[in-house]
Amino acid sequence: MRQRIVAGNWKMNTTLEEGLQLAGDVAKDYIKNRPGDIELIMAPPFTHISELVKATAGSGVKYAAQNCASEKEGAYTGEVSVAMIRTTGATYVIIGHSERRTLFGEKDETLFKKVRLALEESLVPIFCCGELLEEREAGNHFEVVKKQLDNTLFRLDEVDFRKVIIAYEPVWAIGTGKTATPEQAQEMQAAIRKMIAERYDEETANDIPILYGGSCKASNAAEIFAQPDVDGGLIGGASLMADEFMSIARSF
Numbered sequence: 001m002r003q004r005i006v007a008g009n010w011k012m013n014t015t016l017e018e019g020l021q022l023a024g025d026v027a028k029d030y031i032k033n034r035p036g037d038i039e040l041i042m043a044p045p046f047t048h049i050s051e052l053v054k055a056t057a058g059s060g061v062k063y064a065a066q067n068c069a070s071e072k073e074g075a076y077t078g079e080v081s082v083a084m085i086r087t088t089g090a091t092y093v094i095i096g097h098s099e100r101r102t103l104f105g106e107k108d109e110t111l112f113k114k115v116r117l118a119l120e121e122s123l124v125p126i127f128c129c130g131e132l133l134e135e136r137e138a139g140n141h142f143e144v145v146k147k148q149l150d151n152t153l154f155r156l157d158e159v160d161f162r163k164v165i166i167a168y169e170p171v172w173a174i175g176t177g178k179t180a181t182p183e184q185a186q187e188m189q190a191a192i193r194k195m196i197a198e199r200y201d202e203e204t205a206n207d208i209p210i211l212y213g214g215s216c217k218a219s220n221a222a223e224i225f226a227q228p229d230v231d232g233g234l235i236g237g238a239s240l241m242a243d244e245f246m247s248i249a250r251s252f
């Protein structure tokens with residue numbers, strides 16, 4: 001069975017103090033209620049990760065960075081390398097979030113470099129893909145996602161590809177309160193699995209976790225997670241409230 005995963009992307013929210021409180025509340029709940037067999041991941045700002053890892057040690061909660069540099073090291077002021085992320089205790093890194101693509105102009109070639117560096121550093125990439133509203137309205141959404149994957153993850157060999165997690169995040173659903181219907185999420189995620197089978201093989205396609213992201217919350221998570229090709233969620237806004245986030249984690 002594929003690993004079920006709930007990951008919270010805090011984006012540029014929380015002071016360190018607030019982050020310690022939030023991560024502490026999540027970890028406490030996770031220890032007490034252990035929602036069956038899921039990997040629980042939090043992606044706080046870079047500046048918090050080390051402290052939060054220490055504060056929640058032994059809880060089983062895992063950490064992700066929200067981004068990484070596309071170069072290994074050197075004169076790149078303000079950037080954070082995969083090696084630096086590794087030393088914080090994070091074991092995952094989100095790559096290609098739509099906010100990075102649209103607000104910071106990150107292109108597929110850059111994202112591919114980040115994926116390769118992350119894998120070299122033994123970080124698991126949580127790779128985001130998804131179409132814009134106009135692309136869906138024009139009926140191009142499958143093509144758009146296929147191109148995003150062809151240009152990045154599908155350039156990996158099978159051994160490396162098997163180490164990644166995919167997050168399907170329709171851009172029109174991120175932070176908008178407008179969730180994809182469970183059928184829309186299922187349709188795209190089944191299509192992604194088919195693309196993987198065509199590029200690699202059925203077994204690989206069946207083993208890769210594919211998360212849904214986009215205005216997922218406690219009130220809609222259960223019906224989205226019930227879809228056969230949805231293996232969990234990448235949660236933005238709703239991951240900033242421990243109770244809400246943990247209700248989502250219990251929605252399988």
Ligand code: PEP
Nearest residue numbers: 174175213214215236237
């Ligand atoms: C995200 O940022 O990955 C996300 C899914 O955000 P939200 O849940 O707030 O739509």
